[in-house]
Amino acid sequence: MLGSKGPILNRAVVQYVTGRRIFVEGHETKSHNFFRSWGLLPRAWVDIHLLMSLARSDERFMRAALKEARRALGQTSPNPVVGAVLVIDNRISAKGHHRHAGCPHAEIVCLRDFGNTIPAAATLYVTLEPCSTTGRTSPCTDEIIKAGLKTVVIGTVDVNPRHAGRGVTLLQDAGIKVRVGVLTEECTSLNEAFNKWIVTGRPFVVAKCGMSLDGRLTRRPGESRWITSAAARRHAHALRAQVDAIVVGAATVRIDNPRLTARNAQQARQPWRVVLTRSGKLPRHARLFTDRFAERTLVYRGKSLRTVLTDLGKRNVTSVLLEGGGEMLGQALDARLIDKVQVYLGPILTGGPVLAFPGRGASVTQNAVHLDRIGYQKLGQNVCITGYSRFPERHPRPE
Numbered sequence: 525m526l527g528s529k530g531p532i533l534n535r536a537v538v539q540y541v542t543g544r545r546i547f548v549e550g551h552e553t554k555s556h557n558f559f560r561s562w563g564l565l566p567r568a569w570v571d572i573h574l575l576m577s578l579a580r581s582d583e584r585f586m587r588a589a590l591k592e593a594r595r596a597l598g599q600t601s602p603n604p605v606v607g608a609v610l611v612i613d614n615r616i617s618a619k620g621h622h623r624h625a626g627c628p629h630a631e632i633v634c635l636r637d638f639g640n641t642i643p644a645a646a647t648l649y650v651t652l653e654p655c656s657t658t659g660r661t662s663p664c665t666d667e668i669i670k671a672g673l674k675t676v677v678i679g680t681v682d683v684n685p686r687h688a689g690r691g692v693t694l695l696q697d698a699g700i701k702v703r704v705g706v707l708t709e710e711c712t713s714l715n716e717a718f719n720k721w722i723v724t725g726r727p728f729v730v731a732k733c734g735m736s737l738d739g740r741l742t743r744r745p746g747e748s749r750w751i752t753s754a755a756a757r758r759h760a761h762a763l764r765a766q767v768d769a770i771v772v773g774a775a776t777v778r779i780d781n782p783r784l785t786a787r788n789a790q791q792a793r794q795p796w797r798v799v800l801t802r803s804g805k806l807p808r809h810a811r812l813f814t815d816r817f818a819e820r821t822l823v824y825r826g827k828s829l830r831t832v833l834t835d836l837g838k839r840n841v842t843s844v845l846l847e848g849g850g851e852m853l854g855q856a857l858d859a860r861l862i863d864k865v866q867v868y869l870g871p872i873l874t875g876g877p878v879l880a881f882p883g884r885g886a887s888v889t890q891n892a893v894h895l896d897r898i899g900y901q902k903l904g905q906n907v908c909i910t911g912y913s914r915f916p917e918r919h920p921r922p923e
């Protein structure tokens with residue numbers, strides 16, 4: 525990247541050079557003064573070139589570790605998803621990921637995959653800070669130190685209060701060079717559900733529905749209940765394989781008799797199927813109570829959604845898919861319980877009474893739930909919209 529116009533720095537390089545977290549978005553340097561302004565010497569031209577290439581290869585290998593981690597998405601709860609690669613002479617020599625809770629962690633799988641004495645030039649890349657406590661397995665930090673690794677690159681620090689940087693310190697105290705913060709956003713969002721649950725004890729809530737362009741959930745009674753296409757529904761089903769529980773209101777069970785199974789994903793675990801009811805009137809012959817996953821169905825009677833979520837969190841449910849119907853979704857919105865929405869829009873206007881998110885609604889627009897990090901995906905004639913909730917301070921309703 526060094527050329528007549530000067531180097532283009534990325535944030536990782538500046539971070540390395542200064543040893544501080546300084547964010548420089550898309551900066552094109554015009555002269556040495558830029559470096560001097562950060563307290564660097566002119567000889568930094570050379571160092572920066574090396575550091576930029578180090579940053580690029582760190583990102584490349586962390587991407588490989590992320591790919592490895594994604595192989596176990598939806599399989600590791602209540603543990604996080606983690607991937608690792610071992611790099612020797614700029615080549616990946618071994619890989620590993622954490623498969624299930626109770627199985628060895630990614631770093632250990634990776635070191636076992638290598639199987640030999642680790643050479644001094646080896647670098648271990650891992651998407652999440654290695655654990656430093658004894659749980660179902662011994663601390664990964666001990667294993668890394670014992671293996672004789674000299675350099676470890678970590679995607680993101682573990683927000684679990686029992687770890688939270690302790691693993692990094694232990695490795696550094698053992699004389700290992702540790703670089704932290706490579707592809708941090710990707711590494712963090714991989715475990716968005718775990719990160720919320722481990723800190724708050726409550727599951728990460730995704731509100732999902734298929735709706736018409738005028739915000740309705742259903743067609744008229746007696747007609748096909750689908751508003752979205754088969755492709756959109758397959759896409760939505762894939763989400764079920766990644767959550768620990770699916771929650772619906774009793775009316776949805778009475779009207780749709782859904783299966784709520786993770787049908788399309790290979791090796792999918794069956795999430796809990798959770799029904800909320802006040803009346804207790806649920807058909808005994810509903811699929812949820814009679815199919816082969818009947819023991820994975822929980823019914824909560826007369827409990828608020830918030831209470832149910834807290835209880836599910838205690839059962840190690842880290843993520844919940846709220847699948848409707850409208851009353852459930854409206855309550856979740858009013859109570860600010862939704863962390864992420866995944867809405868499928870079908871090209872149809874139905875009118876009618878079943879709104880997707882009824883509830884009381886925001887008292888003033890400033891109090892509405894705003895969405896960040898919006899994603900749009902076209903699925904044939906349908907569109908999938910995702911976004912993360914941002915809850916503003918509550919404003920009083922004007923007199």
Ligand SMILES: NC(=O)c1ccc[n+]([C@@H]2O[C@H](COP(=O)([O-])OP(=O)(O)OC[C@H]3O[C@@H](n4cnc5c(N)ncnc54)[C@H](OP(=O)(O)O)[C@@H]3O)[C@@H](O)[C@H]2O)c1
Pocket residue numbers: 732733734735740741742749751772773774775776777779780800801802803804805824825826827828829847848849850851852853855878
């Ligand atoms: N398009 C989609 O993606 C989609 C998804 C799901 C459902 N749907 C449709 O949505 C329609 C049903 O929606 P809906 O709004 O009428 O009803 P709903 O939300 O499915 O269920 C409402 C019922 O849930 C129970 N309930 C709600 N809040 C509760 C709480 N806090 N505590 C305990 N129980 C609670 C009550 O059951 P009791 O009456 O037993 O007390 C209530 O009558 C169906 O037609 C279905 O086809 C569409």
